[in-house]
Amino acid sequence: MYRTLAGLVVAFAVALALVGLTFSSSAEGRADYVFVNGTEPKTLDPQKMTGQPEGRIADAIFEGLTFRDNETLRPVPGSAVSWETSPDGLRWEFKLRPEAVWSNGERVTAHDFVFAWKRLLAPETASEYAYLLHFVRHAEAFNTFGSQAAALGGPDGAVAKLRALVGATPSGLPVARWQAFVKEVGLTDLLTGVADPVLLPALTRATGTFSAAEASALADALEGERARRAAEHAAAVAHLGVDEGVFAPDPSTFVVELRTYTPYFLELTAFYPTFPVHRATVEARPDDWFQPGRIVTNGPFLLHRWTVNERIRLHKNPRYWGASSVSLETVDALPIENSTVAMNLYLTGSVDWSPAGYPQDLIDVVKRRPDFYGEPGMMVYYYRINCTRKPFDDPRVRIALGLAIDRQVLVEQVMRGGQVPAVTMVAPGIPAYRSPQGTLGFDVPRARALLKEAGFPDGKGFPKVALLHNTSEAHKKVAEWIADQLRRNLGVDARAVNQEWQSYQESVRRLDYDLARAGWIGDYRDPNTFLDMWITGGGNNQTGWGDAGYDRLIRLATKPLAVVEMPAAERDAFLATLKERPEAERLLAAVAAAADPKARLAAVDALRLHLFREAEAILIQDGLPVIPLYFYVVTGLVHPRVEGFHSRVRDVDGSMIPNLQDLHPFRDVRMRGPAGAPK
Amino acid sequence: MSAPGPAPSAAPPAGPPGRSLLSDAMRRMRRNKLAVTGGVVLVLLVIACFALPALLGLDHETTAPKLHNQAPSASAPFGTDNLGRDYLARVLVGGQTSLLVGLIGAVVVVVIGAVYGAVSGYFGGWVDEVMMRVVDFLYGIPYMFLVVLIMLQFDDEDRGSNLPIFVALAAVQWLTMARIVRGQVLTLREREYVLAARVTGASHARILFRHVLPNCMGPIVVYGTLTVPAVILLESFLSYLGLGKSLSWGVLVAEGVQGINPVKMDWWLLAFPSGALALTLLSLNFLGDGLRDALDPRTRR
Numbered sequence: 001m002y003r004t005l006a007g008l009v010v011a012f013a014v015a016l017a018l019v020g021l022t023f024s025s026s027a028e029g030r031a032d033y034v035f036v037n038g039t040e041p042k043t044l045d046p047q048k049m050t051g052q053p054e055g056r057i058a059d060a061i062f063e064g065l066t067f068r069d070n071e072t073l074r075p076v077p078g079s080a081v082s083w084e085t086s087p088d089g090l091r092w093e094f095k096l097r098p099e100a101v102w103s104n105g106e107r108v109t110a111h112d113f114v115f116a117w118k119r120l121l122a123p124e125t126a127s128e129y130a131y132l133l134h135f136v137r138h139a140e141a142f143n144t145f146g147s148q149a150a151a152l153g154g155p156d157g158a159v160a161k162l163r164a165l166v167g168a169t170p171s172g173l174p175v176a177r178w179q180a181f182v183k184e185v186g187l188t189d190l191l192t193g194v195a196d197p198v199l200l201p202a203l204t205r206a207t208g209t210f211s212a213a214e215a216s217a218l219a220d221a222l223e224g225e226r227a228r229r230a231a232e233h234a235a236a237v238a239h240l241g242v243d244e245g246v247f248a249p250d251p252s253t254f255v256v257e258l259r260t261y262t263p264y265f266l267e268l269t270a271f272y273p274t275f276p277v278h279r280a281t282v283e284a285r286p287d288d289w290f291q292p293g294r295i296v297t298n299g300p301f302l303l304h305r306w307t308v309n310e311r312i313r314l315h316k317n318p319r320y321w322g323a324s325s326v327s328l329e330t331v332d333a334l335p336i337e338n339s340t341v342a343m344n345l346y347l348t349g350s351v352d353w354s355p356a357g358y359p360q361d362l363i364d365v366v367k368r369r370p371d372f373y374g375e376p377g378m379m380v381y382y383y384r385i386n387c388t389r390k391p392f393d394d395p396r397v398r399i400a401l402g403l404a405i406d407r408q409v410l411v412e413q414v415m416r417g418g419q420v421p422a423v424t425m426v427a428p429g430i431p432a433y434r435s436p437q438g439t440l441g442f443d444v445p446r447a448r449a450l451l452k453e454a455g456f457p458d459g460k461g462f463p464k465v466a467l468l469h470n471t472s473e474a475h476k477k478v479a480e481w482i483a484d485q486l487r488r489n490l491g492v493d494a495r496a497v498n499q500e501w502q503s504y505q506e507s508v509r510r511l512d513y514d515l516a517r518a519g520w521i522g523d524y525r526d527p528n529t530f531l532d533m534w535i536t537g538g539g540n541n542q543t544g545w546g547d548a549g550y551d552r553l554i555r556l557a558t559k560p561l562a563v564v565e566m567p568a569a570e571r572d573a574f575l576a577t578l579k580e581r582p583e584a585e586r587l588l589a590a591v592a593a594a595a596d597p598k599a600r601l602a603a604v605d606a607l608r609l610h611l612f613r614e615a616e617a618i619l620i621q622d623g624l625p626v627i628p629l630y631f632y633v634v635t636g637l638v639h640p641r642v643e644g645f646h647s648r649v650r651d652v653d654g655s656m657i658p659n660l661q662d663l664h665p666f667r668d669v670r671m672r673g674p675a676g677a678p679k
Numbered sequence: 680m681s682a683p684g685p686a687p688s689a690a691p692p693a694g695p696p697g698r699s700l701l702s703d704a705m706r707r708m709r710r711n712k713l714a715v716t717g718g719v720v721l722v723l724l725v726i727a728c729f730a731l732p733a734l735l736g737l738d739h740e741t742t743a744p745k746l747h748n749q750a751p752s753a754s755a756p757f758g759t760d761n762l763g764r765d766y767l768a769r770v771l772v773g774g775q776t777s778l779l780v781g782l783i784g785a786v787v788v789v790v791i792g793a794v795y796g797a798v799s800g801y802f803g804g805w806v807d808e809v810m811m812r813v814v815d816f817l818y819g820i821p822y823m824f825l826v827v828l829i830m831l832q833f834d835d836e837d838r839g840s841n842l843p844i845f846v847a848l849a850a851v852q853w854l855t856m857a858r859i860v861r862g863q864v865l866t867l868r869e870r871e872y873v874l875a876a877r878v879t880g881a882s883h884a885r886i887l888f889r890h891v892l893p894n895c896m897g898p899i900v901v902y903g904t905l906t907v908p909a910v911i912l913l914e915s916f917l918s919y920l921g922l923g924k925s926l927s928w929g930v931l932v933a934e935g936v937q938g939i940n941p942v943k944m945d946w947w948l949l950a951f952p953s954g955a956l957a958l959t960l961l962s963l964n965f966l967g968d969g970l971r972d973a974l975d976p977r978t979r980r
Binding site: 340343344347358359361362365366409413414473477480481483484487488 | 740742744745747748761762934937938940941942943945
């Protein structure tokens, strides 16, 4: 009897041991540093990626000309050891670090950067971030003008079609026919950034008729624009990467020529779209060169293993020039989207850093923990309004919707995480920029009055409003609360509708929604990152809204000197369109009075920021294709043993500012003590 | 011992006078305590879900974020959810969807399945072959896949309505019903009273609907009752996955699960909708069992 029992126990123990062995041999054990990375990265190709989960891995395995210093997040020398700028700030000459090598031992050269930057801009790469470099000389022409000129020209092109249309309407071209033509050929997308004095006003003209002479002038102007784009594209193809724009006079010198002074340029050299890639590796397998075993990188870490839906394992790169200052040997990135799972992993000590990793409803409990951090982020949460759909095409309706939502209650009682109510689109934290006055305070009587003016007294006759959001408990909660606000304050029947992420994106892109939730994270500390997306036909606009005055301000802000150099009459007409003319005049005078090049650069930059301010005023006071709701807080849980993790960083002037994008380069993270459940 | 299920056109019943099939069944049913309790609970649930919100003036949509996640109390007997909405109202209104989906789903299943199965079994031969192969084929497709596909077909117009879920559930649930009815009809069509009807010149439709189908009522009613909980459960499951579009018990359970975690226990968010769901399913199952026993006493042995 006892013998049988003993035998059973032994057999059971052996079986258990075998099971244990099977599992332990398949796993490599816990990494030094484990963090929750949200969704599974779609790609690790720096020129094709977008999104935070991808960015965290790219920052670890690649290194750009600069990288972000852990304590200040300002760019410091990375693959480039030093750089010089011309007095007008337009030409940058980077000296590459002689000891910087790829993981296969080859040297990182300026040619690698030329290859990567041209690759980012090449239309066949179809990078969503290509526009980031449009301020580089030839870049925009290289990126977009080729396909635009092709679509404009040729026997089936827009120019030929317009000539046929003009020929068919000898008594004058009705604007309705012209606008139908604009829509049919997608002319606004073919004429991005157009400044032509004939075409620009025509694009936004809504009524009347073009006389025969005007119509043929229009066709001529379109042909002129086509010829200009074709010529600039040809010049860009001939010179970009060779001797103009971006080029490498020798392997250790990388030159960038800017079209216009861009204060945030250096910051972009630490942003992943501008990271170098190893040419031979990429060209050998263009679609999956970034798989482990194949990928060649130059950053502080190596991609060791990538098991989809399980983890990405990084190892320290022994060949990295700064390897001696890298403390972590191994890092694990876990693709976990479920916030409850993320929190449980954190609480059991399996994870050291969990950005936003807790169910939103638990914020009251979580924010009292000592290992919780929360700082304002450079992100705005807002709703897009479909301006092509009735009745939202009426700005009064859009403003009424914006006025009927009590943001104070939203942040204090619904969100409860220290978010900041938003009545503007540009998030706080951008140096020297002040947003214009928002007009979206909580004002129910005014909202009702506006709705009545628009023909919907007490919301009568107003169609059912669908509030589209992508599937997530947090978004659903906000959408249901807004639905209740609209119902209660305006008498408008609204309801939340969810779609999973892919179909949600598709619906928004096709303008198949009423109101749709959105969030935007600033990519760099400049108002441009929040404002240039709203230009007519912009890829991320997706509201159908467009305003010629707005487009003009955004365009001028990319080259503020154009305002200074305008002929007096034109400048006067331009200034007359501004909301804060005296301020603009004061800034123009300051540019004229600047004594040395440095003072002039600063004065021009102040003018540039003012142009953005004027543009934002149009966006949030007149047009309102969006309802800003609140500015996010960056929150998360980080284990007390993690050192070198800064939720606030030192700014240039020495003051402490929030870590706006929740960036914590692993290069400078150290562990104190063993892993375990946090107290 | 009386012969079970004599048809109206057959010889007069052999049992004592005044005891029809139905009254026999009712008598047997009344003796089954569990089934009666199930029925009563179900009726109470239906009344509560459809009448109470209006009677008590409960509002399931008005938010009061200040009073979020309140535990049950006198003012909010079921507590409040994460936007401070009255959870009692939400559970009751959610019940409307779940019960409606169950009822309508079952009716659609019964109608499609019974007619399809009866036609297939009655005509037999190649008609039966073809019709049953179609059923087999549909069985072969994973139903989840089919449901998701069907639901994605309705997007813009019917968002928020229950139509897509009715269609999707009915489309996958009628198969078993069709098989059961076909099996019954295969034996019934050989009965003498069918032959008698045919001899008198009755049309196929008349034979099928007047003579054959009424005699399958037992299995149809029984299986129909058991389909209701299956459909409710499937709807809850779909809602749990995020495919349900409106408020139902499944949606509430899915949300309530979020309230259970090591940091904080908002038990009422999970307990009330899942309790209501469990109560409904149990009642329906007891009722279905009782009906089966009552209508088809042979299976008891």
